[in-house]
Amino acid sequence: MSIPSVVIEPASSNEGDDDRDADIISPTAIGDSNMTAETQTIKHMSPSGGVSGLPDDFLYKVETMHHFEAANSDELELKRGDVALVVPTASVEDQDAGWLTGIRESDWLTLGASAHKGLFLENFIQRLE
Numbered sequence: 728m729s730i731p732s733v734v735i736e737p738a739s740s741n742e743g744d745d746d747r748d749a750d751i752i753s754p755t756a757i758g759d760s761n762m763t764a765e766t767q768t769i770k771h772m773s774p775s776g777g778v779s780g781l782p783d784d785f786l787y788k789v790e791t792m793h794h795f796e797a798a799n800s801d802e803l804e805l806k807r808g809d810v811a812l813v814v815p816t817a818s819v820e821d822q823d824a825g826w827l828t829g830i831r832e833s834d835w836l837t838l839g840a841s842a843h844k845g846l847f848l849e850n851f852i853q854r855l856e
Contacts, residue, residue, distance in 0.1 A: 782830065782840070786813045789829070789852040803829060803845030811852065814844065825849045 789811050797804040805811060811829035816822040826846045834842035 780836075782812060782814055782835065784814045786815065788832065788855040789813055789827070790855055791847075791851060792853050793851045795847050795851045797845065801846055803831065803843065803847045805831065805847055805851070809833070810855070811847070816846070821846060827852070 791805040791807055791809040791811065794807050795803070795805040803811070810832040811827075812832050812835055813827050813829045816826060816828040821828075825848055827849050828844060828846055830842045830844050
């Protein structure tokens, strides 16, 4: 019996392969509610409880300390001083590699749920209280 192999790539390899997300396989256990254990944990961590004016899955706000230029379409371009709303990161691998997922607050206030959500480096930001 052969063991299937899994290829995990970084969130941003700068190789121009925009469809690489389809190649990432993350094994997770499915519970009785058809929700992965990963998703259950993330939803449990959400402190906002659907606070009006913020994304339902909002975790906390951060301020960008350095310019972050998006190299791929799944990344969020941020300028120094931008405030981002952090939401749960879909991939544990991205989170473990120092990536956060968020939405620029100004975009959220203007566009709402249609605002671009993307990855950015955790070491480029400072958490706001």
